[in-house]
Amino acid sequence: MTQLTPTTAPPPLPATAETIERTVAATRRRRGVAGWFRGDGPHILVFLLPLLFSFILFSWKPIVDAAVMAFQHTNLIAPAEWVGWENFATVLSDPLLGKAVVNTLWFAALALLLGYPIPLVVAVLMSEVRRARGLYSALAYLPVIVPPVVGALLWKFFYDASPNGVFNTIAAWFGAGPFPWLQDQATAMPSIVLFATWSAAGGTIIIYLAALVGVAPELYDAAEVDGAGVWRKVWHVTIPQLRGVLLITFILQIIGTAQVFLEPFLLTAGGPANSTTTVLMLIYKYAFQNSLGGDYGAATALSLMLAVVLAIFSAIYFRLTRSWSTS
Amino acid sequence: MSSNITRSALASVAFVSSAVLLAGCAGAAEPEAAEDGPVTITVSIDAGLEQEARDNFDARVALFEDANEDITIEAQEYTWTAPTFTTDLAGGTLPDVFTIPFTDGRGLIANQQIADISQYVADLPYADQFNPNVAQAGQADDGTQWAIPIAAYGQGLHYNRTLFEAAGLDPDNPPTTWDEVREAAKKISDATGEAGYATMTSGNTGGWILTTLVNAFGGRTENAEATASTLTSDPAVAEVLQYLHDLRWEDDAMGANFLYDWGTINQDFASGRIGMYVSGGGNYGNLVTQNALNPDDYGLTVLPLQGADPGLLGGGTLAAVSPKASAAEQEAAVKWIDFYYMAKLADEDTAVETAELAASLDQPVGAPELPVFDQEQFATYQSWIAPFVNVPVDQMAPYTDAIFDQPLIPEPRVATQDVYALLDTVVQAVLTDENADIDALLADVQTQADALYAKAG
Secondary structure, three states, X not given: OOOOOOXXXXXXXXXXXXXXXHHHHHXXXXXXXXXXXXXXXXXXXXXXXXXXXXXXXXXXXXXXXXXXXXXXXXXXXXXXXXXXXXXXXXXXXXHHHHHHHHHHHHHHHHHHHHHOHHHHHHHHHHHHOOOOXXXXXXXXXXXXXXXXXXXXXXXXXXXXXXXXXXXXXXXXXXXXXOOOHHHOOOOHHHHHHHHHHHXXXXXXXXXXXXXXXXXXXXXXXXXXXXXXXXXXXXXXXXXXXXXXXXXXHHHHHHHHHHOXXXXXXXXXXXXXXXXXXXXXXXXXXXXXXXXXXXXXXXHHHHHHHHHHHHHHXXXXXXXXXXXXXXX | OHXXXXXXXXXXXXXXXXXXXXXXXXXXXXXXXXOOOOEEEEEEEOOOOOHHHHHHXXXXXXXXXXXXXXXXXXXXXXXXXXXXXXXXXHHOOOOOEEEEEHXXXXXXXXXXXXXXXXXXXXXXXXXXOOOHHHXXXXXXXXXXXXXXXXXXXXXXXXXXXXHHHHOOOOOOOOOOOHHHHHHHHHHHHHHHOOEEEOOOOOOOHHHHHHHHHHHHOOOOOEOOOOOOEOOOOOXXXXXXXXXXXXXXXXXXXXXXXXXXXXXXXXXXXXXXXEEEEEEEOOOHHHHHHHHOOOHHHEEEEEOOOOOOOOOEEEEEEEEEEXXXXXXXXXXXXXXXXXXXXXXXXXXXXXXXXXXXXXXXXXXXXXXXXXXXXXHHHHHHXXXXXXXXXXXXXHHHHHHHOOHHHOOEEOOOOOOHHHHHHXXXXXXXXXHHOOOOOHHHHHHHHHHHHHHHHHHHO
């Protein structure tokens, strides 16, 4: 009988944090480079290239070009001239800038008053409807399908300030009006906001309806058991459950209203007397008002400033609401 | 295995598509086609023409292509407005041949934003016969002709004869003073509920028409040396604004729309919603071909002139060529301009042929205009087309009988469109705010205009 000598493995080296890190890093490097080539890396790259290329060419290059143009004088035909911060100084010293900012804030405030709560209320009401909800959804969404230019021309027709105008005729049935709508400095902006709300609310309603589907019915059942009415259910169940969506739509609304252009452009061209000239309208005027080529440098400088302000605002907003949105 | 094959195939497709995309971009940088051989040029055609007008245009294209077999003409809808022109210009999407107002000619030439076609223009048989006042709008500082004047106009007072009759006014005796314009406007407004008098206010047209009225009231918006705006120093500017204010607020005779631009005011006038408005004297063609004006409604008279040194704001249209056009395309473009715009004025056969064709298609022939060449040539041209004139000339007699007696004043020369844009705001303010402070508004725009003149300086 042969006594077998027990084979004993050499005692393991003491595994220090340093050696582990080194080993993992070396493995990662070996697997990283070689493995990338052996694995799906090249395929992924090739698949990614068209997307990456399009993205750089059509999304980022114009942004970079615009940022560069903000420091140039150019008519886009003759060679550009580098002017440093001059365009920014031009824009900041423009007396119309203050008015455009105030108008934009005024639009934003009106849009928040009208455009923010209305879709939520409509969505909550529609979620309570048991029959033909699809029909109501379609009707609510219909204005979003109407092309903005068509919608604006339609509303421009409705807003005809003469007593024979559509809205003024309706107002006359109730013994009111005629109202000047777009033809008066005081009423032009609220009229534009009304149109903007009509044209955009459908999209937001659909988002809210989708979010409402995700609210657990048990919560409503529990609230009902506790004797809650409709209003209490909305306040204590629906709104807290929609908190995340509400936060996102709020910031999107702010960013959207800060960039409002189409509505005043089509309905009033910024008038009367600049009462609906927004920041984006001002950018447009810099670029396109003068038929000889416009001040593209000033236009891009103001665009850049607006983008920076909105980015800072968004960052602060998300930081301030981070805890609230996840709680 | 099969999945590997599929993946490889997809990867190949993706790679090829990337390559194609890259190749496409590289291809964009290729030099232009050689200059010999057939040439295709895009030429502008008014947007939104009635079918008869489009047929007329197509027939003339066919004639041109028969005479120039190596040139192909492609039509592109284009109507000059300040914002769209700027966009097209910057984006490089203008047709090869396009039209611009007199106000923009010298600026575009100085900035080299239109092609230098002077060598081809110099070869035209009538190159030295242009009315010098008209030709200078398309000339560079050295006197070379970069853009060709194709039409000239003096502003006119367009009026609706039907509304005049409805208000108990005689359409054959339109107003001859601005006080009479105001009285007629009030009568029309009171009797019909439509705007007795309307004015453009948007897209720089507010400044354009305000300047017209200032000139008619004996004032100017720019000093004689074209070194400064005179918005506050010339009392006629405030006087005209006060006149509009009173027409709007005291008489309530301007209807309810104070955001008109050139297109929308034409629309409303053609549909019988406006009694009177000021625009180019040759506007009849647009009113008919783009807005279906009923000719029976139409009347045209000269602007009343008052004050110490009044005059009629004049302007016109230049034909220009895209700076992106190759030499061969530029040459073809000038041939087209010669054929389409000029020969009908300068060559008897073409003038007769063009007028006959237009008349046969029920297109307006003989709308009032000012001579691009000299007065004598203009009279000869009118005798050529006389048999085909189909516009209601009697209804335009108050204009055509008096227009040549009115002193013509060119548009302001410096920062024209920019100052017009500033004045849009002033006119809008006066028409939408009963308590608008005219002096303060003018002081504000004068400051801004001063900055524009200093910059141009």
